[in-house]
Amino acid sequence: LIANFKYKYHSELHKPCNDVIEIAKILKKLNFHVITLMNLTLVEMHNAVQLFCELLPSKSYGFFYYGGHGYEIFNNKFMMPVDCPDSSTFRMADCFCDLHLIQMAMKNTKLRLLVIILDMCLKIPDRAENPNIYQERTPDFNYTPNPKCNLVQANATSSYLCAYENPGEEYGLYVNSLRKYLSSDVPITECLQHVNEGMITHYMV
Structure with a gap:
């Protein structure tokens, strides 16, 4: 579990x-x-994910959660470390891509299930504010799928949209719904479907 909230150049x-x-x-x-970690730099995020993948025992169920700033560009999702440069200068190379996480995890042939939850914005960077990121070469994180491992990924919001915090609540919008269903005795895909339905019912109706 990674929580990034005290950023050097971001809110x-x-x-x-x-x-x-x-x-x-x-x-x-x-x-x-x-393992719960907070306010990680890019190097620390790489090290944490590497450790996570190495510690997964045989036939295990892995659960990865990230809460913090993030964005989506060229169909890739990027988690922003606390040392990420400001909005006009940051690059894809300054952030941690979800495909890199999957690539590293799929090397673990013992893994049976990997659940990835990204509780972050998926809004694309502003082209006028940060034009250079659109000239950057997209990272290549090709990986060989592990036929013995199921992969389930959930996002707190839809592509190109923001994820929000409600000042009047103790938890973020996604986790406020997730905490009600995570311990349910149902398949994880059904659990996450309940989470999405709960968010729609609570916040949009």
């Missing part, structure tokens, strides 16, 4: 800390071994 977020603490409590009750 501070107020819910990721509470979010990962709450998710950690639920996962521990489900007998998961939980």
